[in-house]
Amino acid sequence: MTAAVPLEVGLVPDNLFAAVTAASAEERLTELLSRPGLRIEKIVSTGQASPVGFWYDQPQAEWVVVLRGQARLRFEDEAQARVLAPGDYVDIAPHRRHRVDWTATDEPTVWLAVHYRG
Amino acid sequence: MTAAVPLEVGLVPDNLFAAVTAASAEERLTELLSRPGLRIEKIVSTGQASPVGFWYDQPQAEWVVVLRGQARLRFEDEAQARVLAPGDYVDIAPHRRHRVDWTATDEPTVWLAVHYRG
Secondary structure (H helix, E strand, C coil), rough: CCCCCCCCCCCCCCCCCCCCCCCCCEEEHHHHHHHCCEEEEEEEEECCCCCCCCCCCCCCCCEEEEECCCCCEEECCCCEEEEEEECCCEECCCCCEHHHHEECCCCCEEEEEEEEEC | CCCCCCCCCCCCCECCCCCCCCCCCCEEEEEEECCCCEEEEEEECCCCCCCCCCCCCCCCCEEEEEEEEEEEEEEECCCCCCEEEECCEEEECCCCCCEEEECCCCCCCEEEEEEECC
16 A cells, blocks of 8 residues: 655635625625725625615725625715626725615625725 | 607726736736825736746735636745635735746736735
């Protein structure tokens, strides 16, 4: 009997889409990187939206991209929501009031958000 | 005859995957955001790799994710390259020497890179 040849196991990288399951009652937020003045996070939404009448009003700027799913992002200073599909990105200035009007219910919507000093 | 009802045209957002064509002789880099100490860029590779013997040695840190395609990222301080598939991300410390050993030739590899003060 010969000894098994040891497999060279490569480093398994972290993956954005790991643990993105089909549905969840709660929106899930994962911090991927945190540095002074910079935070990268993943958000997974499945049908969640901002509460009625709620607006995000953030001291930091946010560059955000939808990687999976679909969402409607509404700015208070715009009449109409923006429909975001995979690859669509938006840069949100500090204190520009916005809300998530809707996210897809039939698949998870994966956002990647880069919060930075604006 | 009735006048056509005007369509409400929503704002068309910028898209990461726009203009990602099947193949290009050159690697293409698009700056998506540039702020003091922060730069977000998209890189599209189709078979390109770092020149033989070349190592990136960057003063800034880089958080990078592969969104489409496939790549092999090699660090000088690691024996083996890391295989990166869509969603895989890596945080590269300043001056940690690395190179791209290989990218897929049959489809574009789309990277999103966040360069920041490390």
